Amino acid sequence: MISDSVFAGIICNKTGSLIVFLHTIGKGASCPYCGHFSHRLHSYHSHHIQDLEVYDYALELVIKVGKYYCDKVCCPRKIFCEPLSFLTRWYGRRNYLVEERIRSISLELTSRKASSILRLFYITASSSSCLRILYTL
Numbered sequence: 242m243i244s245d246s247v248f249a250g251i252i253c254n255k256t257g258s259l260i261v262f263l264h265t266i267g268k269g270a271s272c273p274y275c276g277h278f279s280h281r282l283h284s285y286h287s288h289h290i291q292d293l294e295v296y297d298y299a300l301e302l303v304i305k306v307g308k309y310y311c312d313k314v315c316c317p318r319k320i321f322c323e324p325l326s327f328l329t330r331w332y333g334r335r336n337y338l339v340e341e342r343i344r345s346i347s348l349e350l351t352s353r354k355a356s357s358i359l360r361l362f363y364i365t366a367s368s369s370s371c372l373r374i375l376y377t378l
């Protein structure tokens with residue numbers, strides 16, 4: 242269990258990587274712009290998040306989250322996606338552990354070498370992504 246608000250689903254093998262399907266079990270979420278808590282569900286969205294390798298397999302988390310209406314009149318955001326701030330940044334495609342590994346390897350090597358070394362850990366990050374993550378210290 243990753244968090245109290247996430248339920249683990251199936252694990253399957255596809256093209257040499259593990260994909261773990263999860264979905265949140267909350268009955269609402271707080272708007273990340275105004276903080277208003279909403280129960281009014283709009284639809285669902287799947288986040289694909291890269292995680293650290295497991296037993297020499299790349300690991301991808303596919304998390305089904307709710308999109309909710311923000312009913313606060315003064316809020317500029319009318320629909321928002323349930324945040325996964327315990328796992329990744331807003332709109333992040335890698336979890337914090339993967340970003341930390343990219344950051345630690347990029348500190349020691351050039352960005353091109355870091356990008357190629359990271360492939361050994363099944364982490365796909367371009368040299369510019371390595372630099373961008375390094376600058377977000």
Ligand SMILES: [Zn+2]
Nearest residue numbers: 272275311316
């Ligand atoms: Zn709002």
